Amino acid sequence: MDDELRDLARGMKHLYEESKTIPHANAPIYNELGDLVKQYSNKTFLNEGGMKTIYKVFDKKTDRYVAMAELHDDASDELYEIFLREARLTAKLEHPNIISVHDIGLSEDKPFFTMDLKVGDSLRDILRKLAERDEEYQKNYPLNVLLEIFNKICDAMDYAHSRGVIHLDLKPDNIQIGLHGEVLVCDWGLAKIVTEPEFYSGENEVKLSPDLLYSMTQNGELKGTPGYMAPEQASLDGVKTESTDIYALGCLLFSILTYQSTVNGSIEEVLKATKLGNLRLPSKAIPEKFLPQTLDHIFKKATSLKAEERYPSVKALKRDISNFLAGYSTSVDKGYFFREAALFFKRNQTACLTGFSLIFIMFVVTLLFVFNLNRRITEADTAKIIANHLSQKFLGDQQAAKNRYSQLSRDFVLETDKFLNLSVYSKPHESIKVALHTIDEYLKENPENELALDFRYNCLLIKQDFDEIINSASRTSKIYRLAKRYAEIRGSQKFLSEDNLALLFKEAHLFNVELSTLERMLCYQNAAQPRKTLDGAILRLLCIANKDSKKDFYKFSSKTQTLSISSPNFHTVSNLGTNASNLPLTRFLKLENIILTGTKITTPEQIENLPKGIKVVLKP
């Protein structure tokens, strides 16, 4: 550092001194506090009470708005002490539900104190809105919320009593409810310090002694608010204790439940009613709300005429409210078993219902089990008797059973055949498949049953499954020979050709094949090859049905859709004997006209089962 710089610095050494005047350049709050002359500004009127006026002021030191209480301008000097006493007393009470005093002081020789700026409504505003049935308030303040608020008031009072302070002016106007549910007990202007020694315990507690704070409410004047005042407060010589606050809490409870004051009328009437203890019950005051009886009891106990009959402490009162809210029994309804049980049920509805259901289910299950057991025993007895009876009968019946069995087998096959009959004409493939399956199952058990075997071969023939017949039928049987012959004729095709089928029909009687079977074959093949014409076979079958040996009598032109018949034997288009469908064979032809020449038929009606819509021409 050179001398020149130093000389220069020496020349401005006074700056060093100057810098001391801004000791904390980066501490604006510090500097601001140092500069502050007037702490409170922006004073605006908020409210007016019995002896004081409340303003909203800006506290420059803490940089926020607070409420400032001052005595009325015309207040006499005697009130100064009372006013300051309230401030000091409130300041000693540090509780979340008791309004906090921030500052006490004199402004131009007039006392003032500042406290929390109350945001929100007073309980009185809320109750009034509720009485007016304001929907917003009804939504925000249902009974249980109001009772929670009441509980917080109880907390505050419990605390105050523990510090030896009684409020003596509890009423809805003095309870402030914040926007977020904060509850503040305000206006401790009438509060009094009680002197019982048991309230002074613990060394570190701040003790309030009556010497410190001059008790102003003991001076024989009537103080309090009628309707919330205890009888002892309403008379001049009454002794005021914690019970007095408990009475007021009872009245507060009444207001919370009914949105009304305990007694209505002039101050004299109210005082008289208070002294006589003529208080309405909450449920009577507002019958439409169906208030639970428990709350009536709590109210009655809290506002008993005699202080010793009231709740012994705020805690006891609060405990009852809490118990009521939580669904437990309260001190006022102890001893009623059913009430206790009902409350228990209410508290534990789900668990109780589940329990009951389980017990019921178990009961029913047990009952069913016992019934079942009984039935089984009876059944077993019966079965024994029957078994004895049967075993005796058994030997004698053996032969009869055998006969019966063969009869049953026969019946079974016939039934299967009947079943097949029902559907084979409309759904030949499916019916044959089912019938074959059924009979195969049966043959597994009774491989020798001839009736069943015949039935099977019949089905196979309808299917034209000649190979299977050749494989399983006896070589000497007619059906074997039929299958052998036509398997060769058919060759590698699945079905016989039109002419070969006609040939089979012609020869059928040689193999003892029934006409109904032939019709079934026709149905089956027609269903399998709906586009192929089977006219020749149909005409052959028609020929057989009319017992004609000559096929030439029957001609069909698919071009003109005309069937020409010239047989003198002709009498039917449908009669193919037992088990046949009795439907006209013409259903397989695209037929519009029938020309009959030289038949015995004289009117179209003489042709059995001829479908309508077909033109019949009779020629001699």
Add this chain to the structure above:
Amino acid sequence: MTERWNTRKTLLQRAQDKNDSEAWNDFVFYYRDFLKMVLVKMNFNATESEDVIQEILLKLWKALPNFSTEGKAKFRTWLSRLIRNSAIDYLRKHHKTESTEFDEKSFDLAEEPDVSQYIQDEWEVHIVALALNEIAPLFSEKAMIVFKMAMKSKSTADIAKELDITENSALKLKNRVKHRMVQEINSLREKLEYF
């Protein structure tokens, strides 16, 4: 409230920690020049003053961790006493009598209040010089010239005339630099004087 106000340790507080070598180096950086200057004023030659500075720094290093103070200005007083005592010790050790070696310009080391006052005055000059050095790069040359002229008690009117600027802007420049100077001095003091 600024972070600095709340939590930041001053250089002296940090230097109390023997493990914080960085703080100690800073401390030496800020104090060595000052010590040298003071010792030169006491007529110590370069070698001698270097020895005394070593002595003083060693003592400081040992004493700092245990140093505690209630007041803000105590450290300066304490330091000036330390400098004086170290100087006297050195002279005694090297058989120099206190009076013979000092010429008429220098002062009497035996007069403690005077010496302390002198050292404290020099410290203040030192701080101002440090501050001047720190802020010089932040302003235009012209601004610095205006400021220096103003500090030499030249009237604003004269300055304006001499530099051919308006009186108003001369005043503005001067105040701006001065404001910064005061801030700088303040922060240096916070750093170097306060615990």
